[in-house]
Amino acid sequence: MKRRNRRRLRTIVLVALLPVSVALMVLPASFTQPGRSALLSVTGPIEMGMSMVFEKLAALPRRFRDSAEVDRRNSELIHELEALRAEITRLKADQVKKDHTIYQLRKLGDNPKLETGYAFYPAQIVSKRYIRKMTGIADCKLKIGIGSNEGVQVDDLVCVESAVIGRVKTVSPYVSEVMLITHPDVCVAAVTSKIHVEGLLTGDGLGRCGFKPRPVRPRLTVGEFVLTSGHGDTHPPGLLLGTVEHVKPAKGDIGGVDVTVRPAFRPDLLHQVIVVRRRGASK
Amino acid sequence: MRWLITALLFLLVLTLQNAAAPYLQVLGATPDFRVIFLVQLALVLSQFEAAVWAWCMGLAADLTGDTPAGVLALSYVLISLAFTRIRSQIFAAHILTRLILVVLAEVLLHGVLLISGIIRGHPTHFVLFLRTAALDIAYTAVAALVLLPLFLAILRRVHAERRHV
Numbered sequence: 001m002k003r004r005n006r007r008r009l010r011t012i013v014l015v016a017l018l019p020v021s022v023a024l025m026v027l028p029a030s031f032t033q034p035g036r037s038a039l040l041s042v043t044g045p046i047e048m049g050m051s052m053v054f055e056k057l058a059a060l061p062r063r064f065r066d067s068a069e070v071d072r073r074n075s076e077l078i079h080e081l082e083a084l085r086a087e088i089t090r091l092k093a094d095q096v097k098k099d100h101t102i103y104q105l106r107k108l109g110d111n112p113k114l115e116t117g118y119a120f121y122p123a124q125i126v127s128k129r130y131i132r133k134m135t136g137i138a139d140c141k142l143k144i145g146i147g148s149n150e151g152v153q154v155d156d157l158v159c160v161e162s163a164v165i166g167r168v169k170t171v172s173p174y175v176s177e178v179m180l181i182t183h184p185d186v187c188v189a190a191v192t193s194k195i196h197v198e199g200l201l202t203g204d205g206l207g208r209c210g211f212k213p214r215p216v217r218p219r220l221t222v223g224e225f226v227l228t229s230g231h232g233d234t235h236p237p238g239l240l241l242g243t244v245e246h247v248k249p250a251k252g253d254i255g256g257v258d259v260t261v262r263p264a265f266r267p268d269l270l271h272q273v274i275v276v277r278r279r280g281a282s283k
Numbered sequence: 284m285r286w287l288i289t290a291l292l293f294l295l296v297l298t299l300q301n302a303a304a305p306y307l308q309v310l311g312a313t314p315d316f317r318v319i320f321l322v323q324l325a326l327v328l329s330q331f332e333a334a335v336w337a338w339c340m341g342l343a344a345d346l347t348g349d350t351p352a353g354v355l356a357l358s359y360v361l362i363s364l365a366f367t368r369i370r371s372q373i374f375a376a377h378i379l380t381r382l383i384l385v386v387l388a389e390v391l392l393h394g395v396l397l398i399s400g401i402i403r404g405h406p407t408h409f410v411l412f413l414r415t416a417a418l419d420i421a422y423t424a425v426a427a428l429v430l431l432p433l434f435l436a437i438l439r440r441v442h443a444e445r446r447h448v
Binding site for chain 2 (some may be wrong): 013014017018020021022023024025027029031032034035036039040043046047050051054056058127129130171183184185205206
């Protein structure tokens, strides 16, 4: 009897897994946000540690290629000199990072379109994963060393030198995950700089963005800047998203245009970012 | 204790996939350690245990990745149920059989990801997708040659040969 009940229970659990999975697909993303944050709290620090180890392993071959003979002859002096240089470099790097952060904050503050009602949180990138396709770097998954303990929330805008790079996707107490604007799931309200056409900017998954203007046929020019419009009042207007790279008539849409926007940043040059959120905004 | 060790192993595989796989990229392809672990689980554990672990692993993969919650969870469960059903009909002890199962699972998962991308309205570049998928599957198969025996040894030890392969 007991065995039969156990077998029945197992069958019920197995059958229940399928509709639960379908239900999770249909529910909005905010429903699974606590789960994502909890999992990131556990896996984030482990991934950070593993990334550091793998970076050191990846650097090993380069070190062995150096001339062993030169190192042997001058080993003691070089060792001492390197220790001193490392110390100087570390101190200089710290100073440069601090100056850079202050410069970025000042630059954002100088932007006349930015209202003072926004808070800026500088953060260091702790892990970077490139997703390479045949055409080059298609996407990049970033983890930044700042989280909900500092006030960061999901969907906050992430910038570097007043250029927007993406949105916060998942938040844990100390680490957050950033999705770049080149990802198809990221959407930002945008406006062009010259003729002020409003629209939506979304990623295409191949390192570029698509701009969908409101249903008019705008006369966009290549090289025109695309900025945040501040629509919805959740992020400041006037931040640079990218430049118009291609404009061509849309297939199957009379009067429509397909606009390709080149982002205003390069993923391989990102080291420090700033998270921007409206003061007093809550989830 | 058994489930704790399996859970730690599964967490390790998940974080390795996120942290190590990008450093092992070749021509844009990365190996999928989770699928290799899933196939080995399906061949060692009972149907119920394998399905539950597959669901948990799929959900964790969804929550730490790009896919909507439930997509990989459902796919992993269905693959696990299918493989536990057919394992008595095949010579699952041979590395080649397990390799074929890994390739089959990868093909199914890439199909699911393609359909998921189309439903979500992502721009679809079929030729690029097919190229990347073929490289991913080949690379995973090569990684499976090393990892399948390792996972088998660990799971057999942990689950004390409750299931025989």
